[in-house]
Amino acid sequence: MTAGLTGAVGLSATACGGDDSGGSSETVLKLVAAEAGEASDTGSTQRYWNELVADFRLEHPEIIIDVTTLRWQDANAEVARMVAEGDAPDIAQIGAFADFASAGELYQADELLPISQLADFIPSLAIAGEMRRVQYGMPFAARIGRLFYNKDLFEDAGLDPDVPPETWEELLEAATALRTTGVAVPFALPFGHDDAAGEALMWMLAGGGGLTDNTGGYTLNSPMNASTFNWLRDELVTPGLTGDRPPGSTTRQQAYSGFAEGTVGMLFADPVLMRQSDRGGVSYGTADLPGFAAPSTSTLGEASWLMAFNQRGHREAIGTFLKYVFTAENVNTFAERWELLPVTTPASQAMQDQEEGRQGERLTPFLDALPTATFFPVGKVSWSRVSTLVAQGIGATLEPSSNVPGILADLQEQAEAADLGEQPTS
16 A cells, blocks of 8 residues: 555655754754655655654754654665665655665664654564564554445445445445446556555455465465465456456556546555545445455554664664654644554544544544555565565456465575575565
8 A cells, every 4th residue: 555655756854954963962863754745735854743743842952853754665775775884864754664674774663762662563563573572663544444435436336335245245246236327447456566565465364364474484375375366366357347447557547546436346445535635526435345254353554663773873863852742742743644554542532532523533443444454564674575566466366267375385485595684585
């Protein structure tokens, strides 16, 4: 679900930069953040950090925060380059931390935040931020996947707009009814390269499978996963229920835009789609992911992570700033601007306690699903490589007459090789 966090490059500093040499009593912290978007009603991530840093400096004038924001899709690679060149930021808000933690380049979370704040993190997110049972990644914002469906299109197709499908059989019946009434894309399947891993994991979970087992080993070629992709190919793609564009060349941005324009009947999506749907005047509902025989008990959770690098020292100043960042008010301010989910229990409760009819109410189903969500195995050093392999290869399972078990077996072999530190085969 990467579409919601993309945006234009924006580079600026919140205060005079430089280092804290020359006997200055000020400490300069370098922060690199991923851009969450430039929507006119939210502003850019740069604006958020500028406002937060300005407020922080009223309380801590001795700490200067020099902020740089980058496009979400560029941020990981740029931070890796900075670290390799000996110019690591003090803090980064990006999507992966395992490589840095494995190399000993990060502070542990418990070296920065008090136990009281560490305990506030929603447990599923705190665990996802661990590598070898040590937390390095501090969750900053999260998203949850749910079924979105167009109520008006449902009603036009003779379907009850208040009764979304709960099983794959019901989903198939709804998609068939939508196609009969001329809906261009009854169900959108965005398996285009950058979005495929997230879409694939949601379907794996709905089918009783997943990317990894309880020990962290990859399970791409499990029988459940094979059954899932066979079903998708035979029941949705081959009959044309996913539209004219092949899933392997359909991006999440295209799927979201189609839903907001009223040409997509159903899809799996995160809260970002709510704002787009509101702009398009779409009457929509959300529901748990339909499963093979019952609604799925888990769904995909995604998070961006704050991490602190130890290259320049500054542990005490970093901790002071992060304590401020993770107050419930600041966590909620960021989440509310971009239809994301707060990552701490106090912030989540505060959002749910908002008055009826406001954002907290419509986000409640997403918040309720967060504790049981399944996150990408970002604590595995191999995941950055395996995620690319999955994104590039999983769409082939949906092509006509594809050898689903063979494709999954090949991905499994490459994932295991990556896990062992070997060079994956092409």
